[in-house]
Amino acid sequence: KQVTLVERKLRGTLPFILIEGKYENEHETGAYGVRVQAYEALLGGAAGHLYGNNPIWHFDGPGIFPIEISWQDALDSPGARSMHVMQKIVSGLEWWRLQPDTSNRLAPPHEDVSVALTDDGSAALLYFRWPEPLQLNLDVFDGPMVQAKWIDPTTGTSREVQGSPFKPLRRTITPPGENGAGDGDWLLHLTTGGGT
Numbered sequence: 249k250q251v252t253l254v255e256r257k258l259r260g261t262l263p264f265i266l267i268e269g270k271y272e273n274e275h276e277t278g279a280y281g282v283r284v285q286a287y288e289a290l291l292g293g294a295a296g297h298l299y300g301n302n303p304i305w306h307f308d309g310p311g312i313f314p315i316e317i318s319w320q321d322a323l324d325s326p327g328a329r330s331m332h333v334m335q336k337i338v339s340g341l342e343w344w345r346l347q348p349d350t351s352n353r354l355a356p357p358h359e360d361v362s363v364a365l366t367d368d369g370s371a372a373l374l375y376f377r378w379p380e381p382l383q384l385n386l387d388v389f390d391g392p393m394v395q396a397k398w399i400d401p402t403t404g405t406s407r408e409v410q411g412s413p414f415k416p417l418r419r420t421i422t423p424p425g426e427n428g429a430g431d432g433d434w435l436l437h438l439t440t441g442g443g444t
Contacts (some may be wrong), residue, residue, distance in 0.1 A: 263295035272327035273299035274313050279326035283401050286334055287375035291362035293348045300329045309444045326402075326429065333404045335419025337435065342366075346373055353388045365438075371418070374436040375401075381421035384438075386416040396421070399435040403428040406437070 266289040270277040281298060303315045303322040317340040322328065346364035349355065354372055355363050361382055365372035367389035376382070386394050394416055396409035405428070409421065423434040 263298040264293075264376070265298070265300050266294050269297070271302050271305065272325055273302035273315060273317070273322065274424070279402070279429060279432065282327040283330045283334070283433060284301060286331065287401065287433075288362045290334075290338065290343070291346065291364040291373060291375055293364075299327065300351045301325055301327060329442045330402055335403060336404050337399055337401070341373065341437075342371075343373075353385065355382055355384055358382060360435055370440050372436075372438040374438075376423045376432075376436065378432045379425050379434065381420050381422040383418060383420045385418055386414055386438075387418075389416045389438070389440050391416070393440070395439045397437050398424055399437055400427045401433055401435055402431065409436070 259384045266285065269289075270281055272278060272282050273326060286297045286299065299441040302311065302313055303317055304321040305311075307319050317325070345366045345368075347367060347424065349363040349365055349372075352363075354365055355361060355374070360377040360380060360381075362375040363372065364374075365388065369388055372389075374382075393413035396412040397406045398409060399406045407424075413434070421434070423436070426432060427434060
């Protein structure tokens with residue numbers, strides 16, 4: 249059984265926030281790397297995620313890592329834009345209802361896919377790090393049909409998954425390939441019509 253936010257509060261469980269992840273423009277981390285850690289934190293149950301960018305955190309002062317752009321230019325870096333897109337995507341969802349699929353009800357464990365769904369079976373959000381096929385058990389949803397759309401985490405644009413809506417049966421699904429930035433990560437949003 250998944251634990252709801254109310255149950256966590258009653259148990260005294262504290263929320264967690266990803267505070268110090270990889271910064272953009274450090275350790276060869278680019279926009280893709282900061283997206284991965286942000287979406288994995290969100291869908292893993294984090295209450296928040298902090299984004300960092302090397303030129304910004306020391307404002308062109310002496311830093312630990314060499315930089316090639318100014319902090320002003322870093323304000324509009326690909327990673328910063330990805331975080332803005334994430335905020336827009338998540339703001340359009342009832343994200344607080346999503347819970348990590350720790351019992352693997354919707355999908356088998358996969359190290360490159362993060363899965364969260366609502367406890368009432370009305371919606372789910374999956375983050376694919378790579379365009380690999382994944383078998384979904386759509387009968388966890390409460391409706392007669394499941395709407396499915398791909399969301400590009402670099403632009404926020406979305407498109408219906410071919411064949412959607414689906415009957416709630418087992419189905420293998422594969423992300424569409426490269427996203428708007430030429431990377432392979434995608435979000436899959438599943439709903440039964442009235443969900444998140």
